[in-house]
Amino acid sequence: MGDGAPDRPNVVVVLSDQQRWDTLGAYGNPMDVTPNLDRMAEAGTLVENAFTPQPVCGPARACFQTGQYATTNGVVRNGRGPIDAGGTLASTFCEHGYRTGYIGKWHLGDTRTEPIPEENRGGYEHWRAADALEFTSQPYEGFVYDENGERIDFDGYRVDALHDFATDYIRDAAASDEPFFCFLSQLEPHHQNELGRYVAPEGYDYRFREPWVPPDLRERRGDWYDELPDYYGTCARLDETVGRLRTELEDLGIADETIVLYTSDHGSHFRTRNGEYKRSPHDSSIRVPAVLSGPGFDDGGRIDEPINLVDLTVTLLDAAGIDPPESMQGKSIVPLVEDGDATWKDEIFFQTAEVQVGRGIRTNRWKYYVTAAEDDPDLEGAGGYVEECLYDLDSDPHEQINLVGSGRSTYAGTYDDVVADLRERLRQRMAAAGESDPEIEPAENWR
Structure with a gap:
């Protein structure tokens, strides 16, 4: 203070x-x-x-x-x-x-x-x-x-x-x-x-x-x-x-x-x-x-x-x-x-339940979200998840275009590369919150 x-x-x-x-x-x-x-x-x-x-x-x-x-x-x-x-x-x-x-x-x-x-x-x-x-x-x-x-x-x-x-x-x-x-x-x-x-x-x-x-x-x-x-x-x-x-x-x-x-x-x-x-x-x-x-x-x-x-x-x-x-x-x-220059994490972690069991991270640029693979998962979590959405908040701040599984290219590679990084970061955040390390199934390429 x-x-x-x-x-x-x-x-x-x-x-x-x-x-x-x-x-x-x-x-x-x-x-x-x-x-x-x-x-x-x-x-x-x-x-x-x-x-x-x-x-x-x-x-x-x-x-x-x-x-x-x-x-x-x-x-x-x-x-x-x-x-x-x-x-x-x-x-x-x-x-x-x-x-x-x-x-x-x-x-x-x-x-x-x-x-x-x-x-x-x-x-x-x-x-x-x-x-x-x-x-x-x-x-x-x-x-x-x-x-x-x-x-x-x-x-x-x-x-x-x-x-x-x-x-x-x-x-x-x-x-x-x-x-x-x-x-x-x-x-x-x-x-x-x-x-x-x-x-x-x-x-x-x-x-x-x-x-x-x-x-x-x-x-x-x-x-x-x-x-x-x-x-x-x-x-x-x-x-x-x-x-x-x-x-x-x-x-x-x-x-x-x-x-x-x-x-x-x-x-x-x-x-x-x-x-x-x-x-x-x-x-x-x-x-x-x-x-x-x-x-x-x-x-x-x-x-x-x-x-x-x-x-x-x-x-x-x-x-x-x-x-x-x-x-x-x-x-x-x-x-x-x-101190505006103090170090800080680059994302927040969030969990959803009831309508669907999901886990996600949100950075200042990306939103990445996965949902439980089972038809009737335990409400506290699931052993496996499927990729549900990826939003590029720089170009799509209102989350109208879901890019997950698109296979499209960005100026620095492909969205698949972005997803791979976010997938690993999400797993780390889930583990830090006390969850078991889940399997996350990549979304099918819809191109």
Whole structure:
């Protein structure tokens, strides 16, 4: 951390659900959806290329809380919780004298609409949360549970209600002599399940009635045409609460002592790549926003290297002066913020399950992805995989042309040469994540 940074800064995480990176103006969205986050990115640190390790709600959250890949922490699909409370983000902060609080959607307790036992809360002390919040609430009403398992009802727009729970906790924690860690897990902009659509605050869909359409969605079937106005509207309301949060920190006199991270669990491809919104290898599923501010991250600029959510887990501890548990598999980006020339890996690794069992790596140029060869593979992995896709992100940033098995030539050889290199790198990343060394069957040449 730089000179003048507090020894034990407070840490606040705001995690949205199913939010694409390009909803932020900082990433190029032209509709002024997120002016507060854009200002936060300008004054703080923007991670240009941030990705989820697993593009579905429960596994992504488990990865973030544990700093481990899904096949290590065991939450390879929804309904596979709970996580081990030892060595988590919250338990590690607790061990170092931090107060910890969790607000919002948990999705790791496997209790659905019932209270989550204390031992299944990942080490958090203060608690205002529900396991499957989408089933204990509607966009304008619902309930969560407190640390005693008592139901707390709320009304008003859900984003605002959860934000208010978080600010209540922050005010209380700020009055003590201990540093605090607050994790606010919003449900928006995730679609409301039983409605099968996104629900913006009243009038906010009208603000975006002629939406900018991300290039990867154009000319693809899906529900983006009808859903983008509400989707942007929910993101706009999330952004407003970020502005209110930062104002609250300033009013409490602790803004200079508090790290704030805003990110999401995964993105949304609006049913363009499969029959639902995520669980695919495309950037629309795996790429997420990531903006940091506060001590150590103000004036951090843009980080271009590929960053995974498990890296951000370790980063928060490192920025607070805490050595991460050896069980965590990420790498702190603090050296990148402090020194733009710091060494960094060239790819991120991700896993998929449920719709298909797959493994992939993404560099700044290439996306390489394989799927399980068996008809009914074990959900935690497979003994063999088949190459599914290769995208050249330099010439095809919106992943429209699958080059795997093409046999075509590049300026430096053939795509088969590229695939051979990526195949070996993927196997190494799978082994590093604790998976067995698989057989990967090359795609058939389709020339």
